[in-house]
Amino acid sequence: MPHEGAGQPLDAARWVDELARRARTALPPEVVEYVLQGARDGVTAAEAVDSWRRVRLVPRVLRGVDRVDLTTPLLGARVRAPLGVAPTTLQRAVHPEGEAAVAQAAAAAGVPVVVSSNAGTPFADVGATGARWWVQVYVPQDRALAEPLLDRAVAAGAEAVVLTVDTPVVGTKYAAGERRVWDVVDPAWLRVNLDPGQEGAPGSEKARDLGPADVAWLGERTGLPVVVKGVLHPDDARVALAAGAAGVWVSNHGGRQLDRAVATVDALPTVAAAARAAAPGALVLVDGGVRGGLDALAALALGADLVMLGRAPLLALLDGADGVARLLSLVADELADALLLAGCATPAEAAALLAAGPGSTS
DSSP states (O other): OOOEETTEEOOHHHHHHHHHHHHHHHSOHHHHHHHHOOSTTOHHHHHHHHHGGGOOOOOOOSSOOOOOOOOEEETTEEESSSEEEOOOSOHHHHOTTHHHHHHHHHHHHTOOEEEOTTOSSOHHHHHTTTOOEEEEEOOBSSGGGGHHHHHHHHHTTOOOEEEEOSOSSOOOOOOSSSOOGGGTSOGGGSOTTSOTTOTTSTTOSBOSOOOHHHHHHHHHHHOSOEEEEEEOSHHHHHHHHHTTOSEEEEOOGGGTSSTTOOOHHHHHHHHHHHHHHHSTTOEEEEOSSOOSHHHHHHHHHTTOSEEEESHHHHHHGGGHHHHHHHHHHHHHHHHHHHHHHHTOSSGGGGGGGGTTOTTOOO
């Protein structure tokens, strides 16, 4: 149940807001800008948090629910809660331990963590934490250049590959000052799992010709399940699953790619329905503005199996592994409390909360 602090429940969303305020004094302004900004005018990024508050649920009663079991099946095993940590770049710019601290917190919480291909921490160090972790990949134009990174991830115990498909080029972001984050960060905080000299090598730019064959190739090359991240249209979910993906991830990249892209809360119901129809048992993930247990409950009700947090853990990393662990614990506790109040004993029962009509967000 919810944590107590100073006589009042500690709310995850309000704590994340406080962390954002702390970041403005604790971190260089260029790093804060990078963490918080969206692409172009920031329309999509700005509406993400409030978008979940539009969802209205229909709680159930007289169901004999006296306890909640958050454990959730995931790729042949079970995790302690239907939550996870999404990949983010420049974690070591927020805290020296970076990805290792986030993975340590995820391991303590019993939830998966996805590690960016831009990570500043060796995959072996992430694996040493005992976390269940997946590797996120941007496929380069020359596919062979991705192979060493994939091999390192497999050797370090990655359990899945997350293919990001919404970044043929990096979305334009405006700088408030004369310097960008890349002018102030230590190069050692980035891409340490790539081969030396790979950046700038011929064919190293992000592939603009991604297709179903890349999904199949990643699965064959690694022997791991592939999750396709950046899906907002149901037809794209069908294509990904037909190509052999184990799951699809509803994401607009935190509003950092195409500005004015649809909010994930609005895309989730149709993508989830298409995925389940195309491949029963397909995994559906979602991210984008999730700040607390009620947001997670809304996501589960709309069809998600796993609810991913991105900026919130990055901000919690101000307090290292303890901060991220605290955030994950808060969200899990809030979710358990919300499920109990809604008459649901498990996350899978959350679909019953949309009795007024699947996909309704009003």
